[in-house]
Structure formats: structure tokens, C-alpha cells
Amino acid sequence: MQVLVMRHGEAGWHTLDRERELTEVGRLHAAECAAQIADSPWRPKLIWTSPYVRARETAAIVSEILNCPVEEKPFLTPDDDPGLCLDALLEHQTSPLLLVAHMPLVGSLSTLLVDGHRHGIPFMTSQAVVLDMPVVGPGCADLKAQFLP
Template identity: 80%
Template structure:
């Protein structure tokens, strides 16, 4: 399985966490990253998005550029357990699959899949990584590449 994990674009701080929206710079950086993914061999079949507005906006921009559907998942919000997402990945038939979410989840999930622990690596906004997992499980992924805005 190939998994792309992306942190949402830059968002403003003018509202409640779940309602934060992308800034103009955030929109531009997401589009820039999505165009890099479009030119790569890892175009996702489907995008899983957090239900938070900034993640949904990010997924919509990526979806438009990559021409792939978005599915909202309620288990990939900032403080969700990466183990729950791992269980969902075990059941997924999509590859490549893209996940658009938040820190600290994107860092914790990436670290769990690559290194087998949950300490979490940092992600910039609009950053995406590609993980190659012959088997979906903790410590089973290799970092293939990353896309930066």
C-alpha cells in the first residue's frame, strides 16, 4: 500500500479550532503541493479528510487538482489515536490512499508506521509524505518521498 499523509494548509486563528479556515497563503501552498503530487507516480485513488473545515478545504483543493474523490473520516482529527486510523488502513482497499489531517495526528501516525512508536515527527502546513507499506502495521513503512510547499 502507498499512503500519502498531508497536513492541512495554513489556517487563520480567528475562530474555534474546528471552524478555522485556510488563509490565502494556505490555499496557494496546498495547490502547489498538489501539483507536485499530480506530477508524481503516487496519485491517490481517494482522499480521506478530517471533518475540520481547514482539512476539508485542503482536501477539496487537492481533489480538484488530482481529480479524485474525498471521503470524510471522523477518526483523523488532531488528537485522535493513530491506532484507530491504522485499523482503518488495514481494512482499506485503496492504494495509493491520501489522508489529510492535522498535527499531532499526522506526525504520530507517520512515526508509528515508519518507526513503530508514537512520539511524532513535525509536519509543516501543506506538507505531504509518501509511505510505502508492503504490509500495513507499526514499523512496516518506508518513507519514499515528501512534498513541500
């Protein structure tokens, strides 16, 4: 299975966390990253997104460029346990799959899948990585590529 993990685009700070919207720069960077993904061999068939506004907006931009459907998932919010996402991946068969979420979740999920721990690595806004997992599980993924705006 191939999973692309992407952090949402840059968002403003003027409202409640769940309702923060993308800035113009955030929209532009999300589109730039999506265009890179579109030109890659890891073009996703499906996007899972956090229910937070900035992630949904990012997923909508990416979805339009990649022409693939989006599903909202409640376990992709900033402070969710990456194990919840791992459980969902174990039950899921579509590959490549793109996840649009937040820090610290994107960092902790990536290290859980690659290194088997949850310490987390930093992600820039609109950054995405490609993880290849012959078997879905902690420490089973290899980092294949990354996309930066």
C-alpha cells in the same frame, strides 16, 4: 499499500478550532503541494479527510487538482489516536490513498507506520509524505518521498 499523509494548509486563528478556515497562503500552498503530487508516481485514487474545516478545504483543493474523490473520516482530528487510523487502513484496499489531517496526528501516525512508535515528527502546513507499506502495520512503512510547498 501506499499512503500519502498530508497536513492541512495554513489556517487563520480567529475562530473555534474545528471551524478555522484556510488563509490565502494556505490555499496556495495546498495547491502547490497537490501539483507536485499530480506529477509524481504516487497520485492517489482516494482522499480521506478530517471533518475540520481547514482539512476539508485542503482536501477539496487537492481533489480538484488530482481529480479524485474525498471521504470524510471522524478519526483524523488533531488529537485522535493514530491506532484508529491504522485500524481503518488495515480494512482498506485503495492505494495510493491520501490522508489530510492535522498535527499532532500526522506526525504520530507517520512515526507509528515507519518506526513503530507514536512520538511524532513535525509537519509543516501543506507538507505531505509518501509511505510505502508492503504490509500494513506499525513499523512496516518506508518513507519514499515528501512534498513541500
